[in-house]
Amino acid sequence: MSNHQPKSKNGIEKAPTGIRGLDEITGGGLPRGRPTLVCGGPGCGKTMLGMEFLARGARDFEEPGVFVAFEETTPELKVNFSSTEFDIAGLCGRKKLLFEHVRVERSEIEETGEYDLEGLFIRLKAAIDAIGAKRLVLDTVESLFGSFQNTGILRAELRRLFRWLKDKGMTAVVTAETGEGKLTRHGLEEYVADCVIFLDHRVMNQNSVRRLRVVKYRGSQHGSNEYPYLIEKGGFSVLPLSSLILDHKASLQRVSTGIAGLDEMLGGKGLFRGSSILISGGAGTGKSSIAAHFLQAACQRGERALIFASEQSSDEFTRNMRSIGIDLERWVRRGLLRFQGTRAGFCGLEKHLVMFEQEIAEFTPKVIVVDPITNYGSLGDSNEVKAMMTRLIDLFKSRHITALFTSLTSTGHEAEDSVVGISSLMDTWILLRNLEVDGERNRGLYVLKSRGMAHSNQIREFLLTDKGAKLVNVYVGPQGLLTGSARVRQQAEDRAFARRQQEDAQQQRAELGLKRQHMETEISRLRAKFESEARELQGSLRAAKGRDESASGERMEAARARQAVASSDRRRTRHGANGSGETALSALEEVTLEKM
């Protein structure tokens, strides 16, 4: 990480201005002991910047200062600055601040030969010595060019003046009016070369826009962009107030969105702390309701939450959220929740940014909701809006604030188009959509992106109930995506179908049992039949055997009687008849068993 806040050891020594933002851009303040040129057109705030530099120096840094006014008288200046928060009269009274009015009117002066501006030097020295000044403002030294004809002498004397101021170690602010195509009308930048700050004041889209740029800063790093600045009661503020470099610490800590189903879609754990979330969707898709959940969840964790609402007043918002069962008023009373409601068109982008910054500095919230962010889009061209958003997100991130932005997408546009420029700045983008089917409107929600975490790719139906927001799975079937009553109907049908299937199965099981029973009856019937047949067969075999034996007995008797029959024949016949009967029986038994 580079040293974007150079230490005085590394570079030149710096005198802090105490002006918000300016010290950050210049890396610590103006070059100490050297003059700084502040130039710009009329009404850009040169004098104010110089005055605040002195007043803060005298009040906050123990550095008394001399204000040398070439154009306005001391009483005029005191009146001008009385509207600021600085106690000018008090500082003067305590000899911390001294005004020196240098008036030169050309009509009074006739030049009659060689001269120098030693008188001015003597007066400056007297003023510096009177209060021991360390800081000095010359406002605007250029008016001398209108008073003296001999510019040769004048230029030489101015050169001498700036060298003299350096020798005296004065941290000086020299103001000058912008000239045609030049930083200053009379080329003062030639003499004051250490640090040049350019203030620009213009009107764009009926909004007054002020920009500050550090044109050069010898021997020091500095932010070189144009930075918006404001002049208000608290004085001069320059933006951004943070981060010239992207170096936010990335937290691994997760915070809940306040909607369980949504946390589940975001890797089951919710958002990263310090990340930025965009909720975009058309009118009535439930953006603010998600925001309310998010606020409530933060307050329940005991964290302070801040909401910038530019469409609903705090009363309206709390009333509306009560309808979905969220009681925000409770948290307001306990000081955990703060509403900041201003119409976006009330002031320019910069002013809003400063208001954001002030609120954050004062309230130190952990969680912020901007509802909706789209309203700020009309306050400038897309580049400016994007620049402001970048600063805003930087501001939040640098303070580890988890920020939720809602964005209204107009109908007839692709949701992805309508937030051009800011979506890329967001870590998580949740899209809400109206799904119009079957004469009803339902809300669909999905996570378009969520950096650094697994997230669901599913579209969920987003329900707003009197107990808060709920996410339910949408029905995706052959008819496509179903939500609302179509989903409910389909779910009922599904249940009926399942029931039918269950009944069918039961019936089939019963049928199978019957069949088995039937089969078993059949088997026992067959067995009984077989057994009776076998018995019959055995009976007849036995009878046959008895007949055979008696027959052979008769034959033996006959042989004995004849004594002419061969003995081998007699033996074979008897054996054969006996054996064949037994074989037949066993074969029948086997077949029966196989069938069973």
Add this chain to the structure above:
Amino acid sequence: MKRAKKTHNGGNGTKQDVWNLRLYIAGHTAKSLAALSNLETICEQHLHGKFHVEVVDLLKDPQLASGDQILAIPTLVRRLPPPMKKIIGDLSKTDRVLVGLDLRPS
């Protein structure tokens, strides 16, 4: 060093006619000395003794610079007669000095 350089109040003029001049210098530089001598010459020639010159050295009395809004050195201030007039420089351009002091129409 505040000193009345010369007070000539002789002649026929009344007190109102006396010119009251103040010359601011810062130390005895070449320019200061030149201015002093030029002033002397002009006064002698054109004011005929009816003048009062005060020389203020701002190195000695720096606080006096603010009162007459002195920036340039040397500066000659015509305090009387009114209106107050200021001329700067070493007074070497006599014509311009006379115009500046209203001693000659411009």
